[in-house]
Amino acid sequence: MPPLSALSPGIPARVARVHAEGALLHRMEALGLCSGNLLQVLRRAAFGGPLHLRIGATELLLRRVDAGCVELAVADPS
Amino acid sequence: MKCVALVGMPNTGKSTLFNRLTGAGARVGNWPGLTVELASARVPLGRHLARVVDLPGIHDLQGLTEDEGVVQEFLATQRVDLVAVVLNATQIERQLALAVQLRDAGFACALLLNMHDEARRWGVRIDAAALQRSLGMPVALLSAKYGQGWGEALLMLGRCLDTEPAAEPASEPAIGAAMEAAIEVAMEPAAGPVTAPATLPAAQALRQRHDGAPGARAALAAAVRLPAVLPRGWTQRLDAWVMHPWLGPPLFLAAMALVFNAVFTFGKPLQDFTGDVFDALRGAALQPLLAAAPDWLRGLLLDGLYGGLATVAAFLPVILLFFVCMSLIEESGYFARAAFLADSLMTRLGLDGRAFVMLLMGFGCNVPALMGTRIMRSRGLRLLSMLVIPFSLCSARLQVFLFMIAALFSPRQAPWVLLALYGASFATTFATALLLRPRRAAPEPFVLELPPYRLPTLRQVLLRASGEVGHFLRRATRFIVLGVLGVWALTHLPPDQPAAGPGTWAGWLGTYTQPLFAPLGIPPELVLALIFGFVAKEIVIGSLAVIYGLQGLALQQAIAAQVSPAAGLSFMLFTLIYTPCLSTVATLRSESRSNAFTLLSLGWSLGLAWVVSLAFYQGAKTLGWG
Numbered sequence: 001m002p003p004l005s006a007l008s009p010g011i012p013a014r015v016a017r018v019h020a021e022g023a024l025l026h027r028m029e030a031l032g033l034c035s036g037n038l039l040q041v042l043r044r045a046a047f048g049g050p051l052h053l054r055i056g057a058t059e060l061l062l063r064r065v066d067a068g069c070v071e072l073a074v075a076d077p078s
Numbered sequence: 079m080k081c082v083a084l085v086g087m088p089n090t091g092k093s094t095l096f097n098r099l100t101g102a103g104a105r106v107g108n109w110p111g112l113t114v115e116l117a118s119a120r121v122p123l124g125r126h127l128a129r130v131v132d133l134p135g136i137h138d139l140q141g142l143t144e145d146e147g148v149v150q151e152f153l154a155t156q157r158v159d160l161v162a163v164v165l166n167a168t169q170i171e172r173q174l175a176l177a178v179q180l181r182d183a184g185f186a187c188a189l190l191l192n193m194h195d196e197a198r199r200w201g202v203r204i205d206a207a208a209l210q211r212s213l214g215m216p217v218a219l220l221s222a223k224y225g226q227g228w229g230e231a232l233l234m235l236g237r238c239l240d241t242e243p244a245a246e247p248a249s250e251p252a253i254g255a256a257m258e259a260a261i262e263v264a265m266e267p268a269a270g271p272v273t274a275p276a277t278l279p280a281a282q283a284l285r286q287r288h289d290g291a292p293g294a295r296a297a298l299a300a301a302v303r304l305p306a307v308l309p310r311g312w313t314q315r316l317d318a319w320v321m322h323p324w325l326g327p328p329l330f331l332a333a334m335a336l337v338f339n340a341v342f343t344f345g346k347p348l349q350d351f352t353g354d355v356f357d358a359l360r361g362a363a364l365q366p367l368l369a370a371a372p373d374w375l376r377g378l379l380l381d382g383l384y385g386g387l388a389t390v391a392a393f394l395p396v397i398l399l400f401f402v403c404m405s406l407i408e409e410s411g412y413f414a415r416a417a418f419l420a421d422s423l424m425t426r427l428g429l430d431g432r433a434f435v436m437l438l439m440g441f442g443c444n445v446p447a448l449m450g451t452r453i454m455r456s457r458g459l460r461l462l463s464m465l466v467i468p469f470s471l472c473s474a475r476l477q478v479f480l481f482m483i484a485a486l487f488s489p490r491q492a493p494w495v496l497l498a499l500y501g502a503s504f505a506t507t508f509a510t511a512l513l514l515r516p517r518r519a520a521p522e523p524f525v526l527e528l529p530p531y532r533l534p535t536l537r538q539v540l541l542r543a544s545g546e547v548g549h550f551l552r553r554a555t556r557f558i559v560l561g562v563l564g565v566w567a568l569t570h571l572p573p574d575q576p577a578a579g580p581g582t583w584a585g586w587l588g589t590y591t592q593p594l595f596a597p598l599g600i601p602p603e604l605v606l607a608l609i610f611g612f613v614a615k616e617i618v619i620g621s622l623a624v625i626y627g628l629q630g631l632a633l634q635q636a637i638a639a640q641v642s643p644a645a646g647l648s649f650m651l652f653t654l655i656y657t658p659c660l661s662t663v664a665t666l667r668s669e670s671r672s673n674a675f676t677l678l679s680l681g682w683s684l685g686l687a688w689v690v691s692l693a694f695y696q697g698a699k700t701l702g703w704g
Binding site for chain 1: 087
């Protein structure tokens with residue numbers, strides 16, 4: 001599956017792996033971007049701006065560059 | 079005294095909780111052994127008088143940001159009797175790991191699940207008793223904003239403090255057993271004190287990596303029911319418009335225009351009314367009272383001190399109104415949306431969406447906005463943000479502009495002139511960032527939580543606005559008495575000269591600086607106000623009152639008779655762009671820890687102010703608009 005940066009709005013997907021380290025990894029994990037969690041892109045800002053995501057009850061903004069390091073897996077219907 | 083530390087993630091309502099806990103009694107100050115300022119207050123909790131400290135919001139106990147460092151240092155070096163973990167109940171699924179981390183690091187913890195009302199609306203069901211058993215720490219469900227569950231939460235915190243720490247660090251199983259005993263105590267009001275575990279040698283425990291995820295998963299499975307699908311609330315419906323890629327930006331501009339127009343439209347009558355009250359007081363009470371005083375003393379007290387102070391004080395209602403609007407926007411959660419809309423533009427300028435939010439905060443006061451850049455880890459990004467924030471049109475400059483615009487423009491033009499000045503504020507910011515941004519920007523992660531829209535309570539807004547007005551007043555009084563007296567001395571000495579005439583010190587100063595300022599259309603009287611405005615913009619109008627020896631409407635008429643609208647705008651542009659105040663300079667220095675950077679910021683803003691004012695005034699003259 002393509003990385004998070006290429007995920008279309010409205011399609012649920014599961015986080016497979018986050019290819020980041022240090023502060024960014026800590027931050028992403030604390031905001032719910034860790035493997036196994038289900039997420040959805042709500043919208044993308046114009047002109048290559050950030051993504052608006054929802055993971056569980058948390059909504060967050062993530063730049064496309066940083067979203068590029070989130071590897072996704074298909075969300076099983078269960 | 080027992081010490082209770084509030085620890086929690088950002089956006090969990092921790093500050094609201096702290097404010098409710100402490101009322102207006104909180105004090106911000108340095109903590110012994112720490113370099114940062116923390117808010118703390120003495121609060122009666124059950125049978126104890128405890129010192130409650132509000133620690134910065136953190137995402138991870140072992141996190142690497144500056145705020146997380148502050149929390150780690152505090153917990154490692156200070157004696158903490160109880161860590162009150164504040165979490166957003168709606169997001170318990172994600173946030174519970176932090177409580178588990180703190181527990182595993184050996185701290186005596188109590189869990190405060192805030193925003194429980196919101197969680198219920200979202201369909202999140204939490205079984206507090208089961209959660210207590212699974213986590214091994216007392217749990218309270220509450221809403222700090224509306225007060226539900228507040229009494230129970232206070233009782234729980236008080237009972238947690240009843241337990242005396244043991245002398246020896248407890249081993250792992252002993253912690254579990256002792257905490258269970260503590261929970262029994264917490265749940266049974268009548269029980270006596272029992273022995274609870276001591277904090278492990280905290281510094282050592284904090285260094286270990288504690289993975290909170292497994293513990294959190296177990297507790298969630300035991301005690302929390304999450305909805306399969308979140309209900310589509312009004313946040314989603316509103317965001318569809320507000321964060322729309324094409325509709326969002328115009329809506330943002332419209333909202334800003336509305337706020338600034340409202341401040342002008344509603345603020346002006348308020349300001350006139352306050353001015354009239356001060357005038358009446360002067361005529362009815364002060365003039366007769368000082369009738370017998372010598373001329374120079376009456377001049378100093380009435381035209382100097384009172385005139386200056388009254389002119390500034392007349393703006394307090396406008397400042398209050400402005401901060402009410404600002405805190406409404408800020409507390410509602412709109413700033414994070416603005417960051418979303420602006421990030422792509424800001425990235426091209428070498429900044430990011432958070433810098434845009436700091437610019438908006440700077441509309442209130444530049445000093446907290448500068449301190450807010452601490453969330454940025456890349457030094458280049460942070461310095462660039464700190465370089466542009468002083469161009470944010472702060473409330474002190476707003477006061478100068480309201481006065482000058484009312485003097486020089488018709489009521490119909492006035493709001494648009496003010497809006498144009500806000501535009502100029504953004505334009506200067508963007509131009510500076512474009513010109514001075516580092517050629518190779520360091521990559522800085524930009525991950526920001528987007529809280530749902532929340533209606534702020536009247537209490538929240540008033541608390542915030544009155545706090546800001548208090549800051550404004552303290553800053554103003556600190557400088558303004560000295561400033562106004564200084565201006566009076568300059569305009570009245572040596573004593574044999576007519577006030578503010580060419581023979582006074584002020585006259586000399588004006589004459590010497592005219593070669594620099596005449597091309598900008600700024601007359602000597604206004605130059606003098608600019609010189610004093612270097613200390614703080616709060617002084618500018620007060621010093622004009624002293625320089626012209628007039629107040630209110632009479633002062634505005636005198637300025638209108640001397641200065642053309644183009645020259646007035648040139649003066650306002652200079653005021654907007656040059657150094658905002660000494661407090662900002664001091665903050666720039668302390669936050670950047672660099673004299674060179676502080677000088678660069680000073681030099682750049684002064685130079686830019688001169689060039690922009692020159693270009694504007696000469697351009698306006700050439701177009702026959704002078």
